[in-house]
Amino acid sequence: MMPEREGLPQLTLNTLCTLPTTIMSSSDNDGATPTTASEPDHSDAIKELLQCVAESNEEVVSRNNCSGTYALSESTGGLAYRKAADSVNAGWLDFAKPVEEHELAELVKACDQATFGRGNEDVLDLSYRQAWKLDTSRFLAQFDVVKSGLLDVVHDELLPPDNTSLKIDAQLYKLNVYGPGSHFKSHLDTPRSDKMFGSLVIIFPTVHAGGDLTLRSQEGASWTFESSKLVASNTTDNAEAPRNLAWVAFYSDIEHEVSVVESGYRVSLTYNLYYAEDSAPTLPNLVMQSATPEEAKLRNSIKNLLASPFVLPSGGALGFGLSYKYPIGMSTDDVDFEPITGHLKGKDALVKRICDSFGLECHVRGLYDTSNYFEHESDSESEGDELLTNGAYLAEKTIYVGAPSSYEDDMVKALNRGGNLRILDPFMPLQPQIDRKPECDWWAKGPARPVAVLWATPANSLVAVPSPALAYGNEHDVGWYYADLVLVALVPPYEERLANVGNDA
Ligand SMILES: O=C(O)CCC(=O)C(=O)O
Numbered sequence: 001m002m003p004e005r006e007g008l009p010q011l012t013l014n015t016l017c018t019l020p021t022t023i024m025s026s027s028d029n030d031g032a033t034p035t036t037a038s039e040p041d042h043s044d045a046i047k048e049l050l051q052c053v054a055e056s057n058e059e060v061v062s063r064n065n066c067s068g069t070y071a072l073s074e075s076t077g078g079l080a081y082r083k084a085a086d087s088v089n090a091g092w093l094d095f096a097k098p099v100e101e102h103e104l105a106e107l108v109k110a111c112d113q114a115t116f117g118r119g120n121e122d123v124l125d126l127s128y129r130q131a132w133k134l135d136t137s138r139f140l141a142q143f144d145v146v147k148s149g150l151l152d153v154v155h156d157e158l159l160p161p162d163n164t165s166l167k168i169d170a171q172l173y174k175l176n177v178y179g180p181g182s183h184f185k186s187h188l189d190t191p192r193s194d195k196m197f198g199s200l201v202i203i204f205p206t207v208h209a210g211g212d213l214t215l216r217s218q219e220g221a222s223w224t225f226e227s228s229k230l231v232a233s234n235t236t237d238n239a240e241a242p243r244n245l246a247w248v249a250f251y252s253d254i255e256h257e258v259s260v261v262e263s264g265y266r267v268s269l270t271y272n273l274y275y276a277e278d279s280a281p282t283l284p285n286l287v288m289q290s291a292t293p294e295e296a297k298l299r300n301s302i303k304n305l306l307a308s309p310f311v312l313p314s315g316g317a318l319g320f321g322l323s324y325k326y327p328i329g330m331s332t333d334d335v336d337f338e339p340i341t342g343h344l345k346g347k348d349a350l351v352k353r354i355c356d357s358f359g360l361e362c363h364v365r366g367l368y369d370t371s372n373y374f375e376h377e378s379d380s381e382s383e384g385d386e387l388l389t390n391g392a393y394l395a396e397k398t399i400y401v402g403a404p405s406s407y408e409d410d411m412v413k414a415l416n417r418g419g420n421l422r423i424l425d426p427f428m429p430l431q432p433q434i435d436r437k438p439e440c441d442w443w444a445k446g447p448a449r450p451v452a453v454l455w456a457t458p459a460n461s462l463v464a465v466p467s468p469a470l471a472y473g474n475e476h477d478v479g480w481y482y483a484d485l486v487l488v489a490l491v492p493p494y495e496e497r498l499a500n501v502g503n504d505a
């Protein structure tokens with residue numbers, strides 16, 4: 001069942017990184033009291049260090065796709081399909097040889113119109129998507145994605161280099177045919193599991209024009225996969241030459257669209273890419289061998305931040321708004337964000353790798369803020385001895401709130417659980433910590449610990465709540481949604497972290 005969450009106000013955290021006028025002083029201050037205006041003010045220095053991390057993070061270009069071609073042979077280009085759902089009559093196409101347009105028109109006759117997911121339903125809207133599809137129950141392709149070796153390339157290009165035992169499970173999803181006028185407007189691919197990270201499309205060699213796939217990164221950069229050209233090189237000339245299919249894999253939360261097919265037919269297979277069940281966690285402290293200059297700069301800027309005695313002298317946390325979105329199960333039970341920590345994508349994985357190398361403990365968390373939800377004053381006492389406090393939290397699990405009437409109690413209680421962190425005044429992130437000497441075991445049971453959080457890269461938003469109006473996917477699935485999350489890197493007190501920061505491994 002879909003949780004009722006639409007009633008929750010969406011807060012913006014634009015002011016989250018605003019620096020206060022009073023801040024803690026250097027390590028000789030035990031952090032118990034804010035400094036006054038007469039004491040040295042290091043806020044500009046800290047601001048600059050944070051700015052440098054944010055800027056170098058923006059400069060890092062991490063891969064969100066990979067692509068190529070694959071030469072078909074006699075036994076890998078065949079496609080059998082049932083002519084109708086209730087018919088035993090089958091059609092046969094061999095893409096290793098030239099395929100005539102009328103054969104593809106026959107295939108289209110066997111297909112259904114492709115729908116797409118909008119909110120909670122599959123809709124047929126030809127202005128948004130015009131294409132045909134066959135479900136996997138209706139066709140059999142000779143092409144074997146595992147034997148092709150293609151997943152090994154995807155593994156090398158899109159999975160974190162420090163997670164060598166992570167395997168890819170590719171699930172065949174649909175056969176699609178795009179004919180003249182077909183297209184698919186901008187969308188994200190619907191998440192179908194918390195293990196799903198990517199999409200793979202293979203395009204068979206057929207003569208067609210248009211139907212290119214454009215991907216748009218979060219940073220606004222776009223890249224076009226001209227599949228029509230990649231397969232054209234050998235669809236027109238020598239009938240005997242080996243024929244290549246074109247393939248592309250990308251993170252499925254990347255916005256993408258298929259341009260209008262101008263002529264001919266574009267036949268594709270789509271796969272959903274998952275982390276295989278037995279995937280092992282990330283290896284700690286593995287150092288990148290081939291960091292790009294931008295990656296090295298990011299590492300250096302984080303190092304400079306940690307090496308400053310003015311930055312979180314008694315410890316705290318660095319917060320990084322993640323660049324990618326991650327699928328979360330739609331459930332009335334709490335869903336743990338922690339497994340995502342070992343499955344970060346691209347640039348997000350890089351940030352974690354750098355923090356790991358400086359000995360910072362990293363966790364993916366959801367950012368929730370109750371400070372503006374409720375009218376009553378914060379710090380209300382409730383059952384037991386727990387102090388329930390309104391404010392911004394880094395939660396280890398999703399917070400499910402039931403009926404609107406109980407938002408307040410449910411949210412505040414759930415957020416004040418042990419394992420969560422309460423951000424010390426998010427609008428004054430440099431305030432000294434309440435606890436002078438934070439214990440190492442910050443995730444131990446008990447009420448949420450207050451912690452000073454510096455935002456190295458801004459949080460995009462609070463944990464995204466499912467919003468049907470915004471959810472456009474390739475076929476709807478009620479079970480999952482994409483969430484905006486944050487990476488929290490726990491920063492030990494200045495003296496304790498110095499050894500690791502000095503270590504330039
Ligand atoms: O065919 C393509 O290139 C992409 C198709 C697509 O985005 C989808 O099926 O979700």
Ligand SMILES: [Fe+2]
Nearest residue numbers: 188189256474
């Ligand atoms: Fe898609």
